[in-house]
Amino acid sequence: MTVHEMKHAASDSARLEAVGGRLSRVDGPAKITGAAHYAFEQRLEGLTHAVLVGATIAAGKVTAIDTRAAETAPGVLAVLTPDTIMALKTASDWFGTPPPDRPYCPLAREVTFSGQHVAAVVAETFEQAVAAAALVKVWYDETPAIVDLSDGNAGDGIAIDAMTKEWGDAEAAFAEAPVRVCAAYNTPREFQVAMEPHGLIARWQGDQLTIWEPSQWLDGMARTYAEWFGIPFENVRLVSPYIGGGFGSKALALAHSAVAAAAARMLGRPVKLVLTRPQNFTSYGGRAATRQTVAIGADRQGKIQSIVHRGVNETAVDGMWVEPLGSVTSIMYATPNFSSKQNVVRVNTVVPGAKRAPGENPSAFGIECAIDELAYELGLDPLEIRLINYAERDPHAKKAWSTRQLREAFATGAEAFGWAKRSREPRSMRDGHQLVGWGVAAGTYPVRRAYGEAMVKLLSDGSAEVESSSIDMGQGTYTILAQTAAETLGVPVEKVSVKLGDSRLARAGVTGGSRLAGVMTGAVYKAAGQALDELIGLALSDPRSPFHGLQANTLVVKDGRIASPRGDGPELSVAELMGMLGCEKIEAKGDTVPASFTREQRYNNYTTIAMALPHTEGDYSRHSWCAHFVEVRVDEDFGTVRVSRVVSALDSGRLYNPKLAESQWKGGIIMGIGQALLEEGIVDRRHGRIVNGNLADYMLPTNADIPDIQTISVGIPDPHSSALGGKGVGELGIVGVAPAIANAVFHATGKRVRDLPITLEKLI
Amino acid sequence: MTSQHIIDPPEDGHFRNGGNNQPSPTTLSIDLTINGETHSLDIEPRVTLLDALRERLALTGTKKGCDQGQCGACTVHVDGERVLACLTLAAQVEGRSITTIEGLADADGTLHAVQAAFLEQDAFQCGYCTPGQIMSAVACIREGHAGSDEDIREYMAGNLCRCGAYPHIVAAVRQAARELRS
Numbered sequence: 001m002t003v004h005e006m007k008h009a010a011s012d013s014a015r016l017e018a019v020g021g022r023l024s025r026v027d028g029p030a031k032i033t034g035a036a037h038y039a040f041e042q043r044l045e046g047l048t049h050a051v052l053v054g055a056t057i058a059a060g061k062v063t064a065i066d067t068r069a070a071e072t073a074p075g076v077l078a079v080l081t082p083d084t085i086m087a088l089k090t091a092s093d094w095f096g097t098p099p100p101d102r103p104y105c106p107l108a109r110e111v112t113f114s115g116q117h118v119a120a121v122v123a124e125t126f127e128q129a130v131a132a133a134a135l136v137k138v139w140y141d142e143t144p145a146i147v148d149l150s151d152g153n154a155g156d157g158i159a160i161d162a163m164t165k166e167w168g169d170a171e172a173a174f175a176e177a178p179v180r181v182c183a184a185y186n187t188p189r190e191f192q193v194a195m196e197p198h199g200l201i202a203r204w205q206g207d208q209l210t211i212w213e214p215s216q217w218l219d220g221m222a223r224t225y226a227e228w229f230g231i232p233f234e235n236v237r238l239v240s241p242y243i244g245g246g247f248g249s250k251a252l253a254l255a256h257s258a259v260a261a262a263a264a265r266m267l268g269r270p271v272k273l274v275l276t277r278p279q280n281f282t283s284y285g286g287r288a289a290t291r292q293t294v295a296i297g298a299d300r301q302g303k304i305q306s307i308v309h310r311g312v313n314e315t316a317v318d319g320m321w322v323e324p325l326g327s328v329t330s331i332m333y334a335t336p337n338f339s340s341k342q343n344v345v346r347v348n349t350v351v352p353g354a355k356r357a358p359g360e361n362p363s364a365f366g367i368e369c370a371i372d373e374l375a376y377e378l379g380l381d382p383l384e385i386r387l388i389n390y391a392e393r394d395p396h397a398k399k400a401w402s403t404r405q406l407r408e409a410f411a412t413g414a415e416a417f418g419w420a421k422r423s424r425e426p427r428s429m430r431d432g433h434q435l436v437g438w439g440v441a442a443g444t445y446p447v448r449r450a451y452g453e454a455m456v457k458l459l460s461d462g463s464a465e466v467e468s469s470s471i472d473m474g475q476g477t478y479t480i481l482a483q484t485a486a487e488t489l490g491v492p493v494e495k496v497s498v499k500l501g502d503s504r505l506a507r508a509g510v511t512g513g514s515r516l517a518g519v520m521t522g523a524v525y526k527a528a529g530q531a532l533d534e535l536i537g538l539a540l541s542d543p544r545s546p547f548h549g550l551q552a553n554t555l556v557v558k559d560g561r562i563a564s565p566r567g568d569g570p571e572l573s574v575a576e577l578m579g580m581l582g583c584e585k586i587e588a589k590g591d592t593v594p595a596s597f598t599r600e601q602r603y604n605n606y607t608t609i610a611m612a613l614p615h616t617e618g619d620y621s622r623h624s625w626c627a628h629f630v631e632v633r634v635d636e637d638f639g640t641v642r643v644s645r646v647v648s649a650l651d652s653g654r655l656y657n658p659k660l661a662e663s664q665w666k667g668g669i670i671m672g673i674g675q676a677l678l679e680e681g682i683v684d685r686r687h688g689r690i691v692n693g694n695l696a697d698y699m700l701p702t703n704a705d706i707p708d709i710q711t712i713s714v715g716i717p718d719p720h721s722s723a724l725g726g727k728g729v730g731e732l733g734i735v736g737v738a739p740a741i742a743n744a745v746f747h748a749t750g751k752r753v754r755d756l757p758i759t760l761e762k763l764i
Numbered sequence: 765m766t767s768q769h770i771i772d773p774p775e776d777g778h779f780r781n782g783g784n785n786q787p788s789p790t791t792l793s794i795d796l797t798i799n800g801e802t803h804s805l806d807i808e809p810r811v812t813l814l815d816a817l818r819e820r821l822a823l824t825g826t827k828k829g830c831d832q833g834q835c836g837a838c839t840v841h842v843d844g845e846r847v848l849a850c851l852t853l854a855a856q857v858e859g860r861s862i863t864t865i866e867g868l869a870d871a872d873g874t875l876h877a878v879q880a881a882f883l884e885q886d887a888f889q890c891g892y893c894t895p896g897q898i899m900s901a902v903a904c905i906r907e908g909h910a911g912s913d914e915d916i917r918e919y920m921a922g923n924l925c926r927c928g929a930y931p932h933i934v935a936a937v938r939q940a941a942r943e944l945r946s
Binding site: 024025027028029030031032033034035036037038041043074125126127131192193194195196197242243244245247274276277473474475476659660662663664666667668669670671694695696700701702703704705706707708709 | 790808810811815818819822823824825826827828829830831832834835837864865866868869875879882883884886888889890891892893894895898916917918920921922923924925926927928929930931932933934
């Protein structure tokens with residue numbers, strides 16, 4: 001094998017196009033001109049439109065559906081009910097667990113949550129389908145529902161033993177500790193609310209199914225469709241060139257997806273089905289509502305002796321979701337005694353799902369508020385208590401951190417924020433009628449790793465192509481993979497095109513848990529290296545090459561030109577060389593999959609999450625880290641809270657593109673501001689229905705709610721976390737924001753609000 | 765102002781399409797002027813401008829985020845003013861000048877100052893709210909509401925961005941406003 005020089009000098013990161021450069025989004029021009037066609041914007045001959053009818057009860061049976069008026073309405077092609085939709089097979093879950101051998105019906109006979117799909121209308125136009133759907137009449141036999149965690153019939157739920165983490169004797173040590181705090185922290189049902197609604201176009205051509213659907217996981221969703229319809233995996237093609245936001249919500253094929261694909265099969269025509277905005281609040285789960293009790297015992301110097309943590313999250317009647325509430329609790333601070341246990345409680349809701357930093361986000365709200373409470377109990381600065389209890393290694397896994405720049409984050413963030421000027425007493429800072437509060441909290445997210453593959457092609461004109469079925473929902477995949485290929489191949493970035501979002505391309509696992517960048521830069525780096533090896537090998541060995549016979553064992557490619565490293569031979573462009581070699585293209589599919597993997601293991605690697613590598617595998621515990629410093633202003637008379645300043649210092653390891661990473665961090669912080677102050681799914685207790693399932697009543701942060709946000713990278717390359725040294729970016733930013741705001745509100749007002757969101761009625 | 769003819773609904777209140785391809789009484793023939801080009805459409809009166817653009821004219825740059833006037837993703841210009849295409853019937857805007865994101869750049873592809881600033885400031889991530897943000901930003905500057913960051917935040921508050929690009933949107937509008945003034 002040929003050895004070639006890689007350009008990894010530190011100065012390279014100053015170059016825009018190299019890995020680490022601040023290159024603008026390569027998909028940006030398409031997005032700012034309207035040229036970017038998102039998944040369900042494809043134009044297809046004979047396209048029909050489907051609209052869903054949702055249950056108006058939260059629990060019970062559908063006893064009858066009168067479809068006659070809808071069926072005779074103009075343009076209607078079909079009205080589907082549980083009795084008339086084609087039978088599907090149950091698909092495996094995302095771990096790949098073999099499914100039970102029973103039929104799957106995406107339209108419900110037994111209703112377990114309000115809004116559950118019970119019928120669908122397909123018509124020639126969208127307007128006709130909407131009008132006809134309103135004519136479908138449904139009768140129910142309604143039974144009492146458990147509306148949420150506070151329902152009197154909810155009970156204590158089911159213990160999830162796998163969530164138990166214990167060492168030492170936490171309860172005894174807490175009882176004996178001289179200083180103790182104990183409080184309950186609640187987070188409500190929250191929603192992802194991607195601006196692009198869920199939806200799809202399904203088209204059958206014989207036994208070949210093409211799905212245009214926004215997707216965080218093409219291969220996983222293709223597997224589900226294949227299993228539903230009993231067709232080979234290869235017969236399903238998922239296309240998702242741009243995704244209008246996912247935040248965890250777009251990784252699975254859902255009931256509405258099955259309805260559209262079944263309708264297309266039954267009608268023999270392509271079907272487009274897009275959920276209405278209210279249906280986006282009931283057709284898939286947001287973050288489960290959670291409750292935690294955090295008890296911390298410490299000595300008089302502030303050293304933690306024990307943490308006792310109990311958590312509960314809601315799940316569905318017919319589906320399981322565990323939001324791991326002890327994930328941050330168990331690693332943030334050093335403690336000799338620890339106990340965390342968790343239950344889940346079934347309520348009549350759609351099964352909750354992943355929303356940005358599932359687990360870590362509510363977990364951090366509990367522990368990062370509790371540590372602030374402990375600081376006040378002890379008369380310590382909230383920053384000081386965090387340093388007193390700094391975990392020098394993973395207290396749970398008992399392993400060294402791969403990298404943990406949290407101390408640097410505290411120091412850098414505090415300096416930039418001006419923390420030293422903070423007066424400790426609550427209600428001690430004000431500006432006119434505004435009470436000013438400063439709060440701090442830390443956040444973390446594990447480095448989720450997986451094996452990946454990529455195709456890299458060097459073309460005869462000197463350009464390069466990268467292909468992957470991974471996706472870009474705004475994190476910047478197109479851009480960082482172009483940068484990785486450009487740097488590795490030595491060609492200008494504008495000569496690299498990246499193709500994503502088509503399941504026919506090189507396989508990819510789920511885009512979630514902040515793993516994609518690390519997985520895919522590693523795969524592209526490897527594939528591009530192989531392509532370059534092949535080019536250099538040909539250049540040295542092919543008699544047609546001007547380098548043939550040169551006494552060199554390698555060549556250097558830079559700026560699209562190839563030369564001997566000593567500069568003693570010819571220098572020409574890659575295109576000229578490939579022309580001389582008569583070489584149309586060089587293709588290299590590179591992967592990071594163990595060579596021992598069988599075909600089935602490779603399939604499972606991309607279509608399930610069962611093959612992911614634990615973040616504590618081997619000698620290290622791998623996480624990204626951050627510290628948020630927040631200023632709030634609370635109107636003394638009205639209790640309104642405004643976030644007026646945020647400084648966050650974050651350790652995501654090496655950044656592949658700081659410009660895009662900063663955007664993602666800020667996005668997480670802004671979603672955290674929404675979580676802290678605005679967002680809450682409100683359930684009507686009579687009907688078990690989300691009553692604010694729209695973008696005006698489920699309040700999101702608007703531009704007018706958001707101040708300037710300063711983010712500072714304190715990361716260093718982490719060789720244990722990824723091939724190029726990066727750790728997770730996308731989830732990290734939100735973790736710790738809500739507790740930092742709650743702590744700032746306490747500092748401003750002297751009032752602890754332990755139930756999110758922090759709305760004015762909780763302050764006055 | 766417009767050439768559309770008003771049709772009374774049938775006695776039972778339900779419009780129905782005929783079984784042939786002839787325009788039924790439920791269909792309006794209208795001409796829409798979009799980005800300087802005239803498009804003839806036969807559509808039902810209930811078709812929104814947003815669905816006319818996206819489903820009939822393949823102008824999918826204008827996005828549907830909520831279809832109920834709450835998110836701003838469908839913002840277009842009608843006679844230079846920003847309107848929500850999801851709350852506007854296509855038939856209402858016959859004879860008026862409609863500009864969508866596809867018509868904002870120059871014919872030679874030169875980006876509008878706002879578009880260029882959005883790219884430079886990384887004022888978007890997923891890109892789905894972006895056309896609406898840009899159309900709002902152009903109008904915001906034209907309205908004289910881009911004089912301060914506070915003004916920009918307030919007058920851009922009708923366009924939701926879940927990726928959280930707000931600080932960068934403010935920076936982009938500030939930059940474009942400065943460039944357009946000079």
